[in-house]
Amino acid sequence: xxxxSATPANEAKSARCRGGDLRVHFKNTVEAANAxxxxxxxxxxxxxxxxxxxxxxxxxxxxxxxxGRTAQAKAFKATLGRWxxxxxxxxxxxxxx
Numbered sequence: 001x002x003x004x005s006a007t008p009a010n011e012a013k014s015a016r017c018r019g020g021d022l023r024v025h026f027k028n029t030v031e032a033a034n035a036x037x038x039x040x041x042x043x044x045x046x047x048x049x050x051x052x053x054x055x056x057x058x059x060x061x062x063x064x065x066x067x068g069r070t071a072q073a074k075a076f077k078a079t080l081g082r083w084x085x086x087x088x089x090x091x092x093x094x095x096x097x
Contacts, residue, residue: 017094027063028084032091035059035076045095051088057081058088 008014022029032051035058036044050056059078060067073081 017097019090019094022090024087024090025084028058028082029087029090031060031063031082032058032084032087034061036091041095045092048088048092048095051083052085054083057083 004016008016032048036047039047047056051058056075057070057072058081059073059076060080060082061078064080067080067082069079070081073079
């Protein structure tokens with residue numbers, strides 16, 4: 001079993017998962033995972049599906065060098081954003097597992 005640094009406040013209403021050796025960009029996946037952190041499951045699934053269809057963007061806050069600006073990032077009080085489709089697909093697989 002993997003060790004985690006933090007424990008959730010309510011274990012019955014939270015889930016933890018981990019992926020290893022995934023064929024995706026680490027930085028894109030970190031930003032997409034931070035975008036769905038704290039959301040309800042159905043909300044996160046619909047958000048990631050919208051990212052795949054370019055209806056909503058993922059705001060890039062930490063790894064933002066060379067990232068273009070988009071108007072869709074205004075919803076997150078940011079200016080930089082992208083649509084990491086492959087990372088969204090892998091995160092959807094982790095959520096549905």
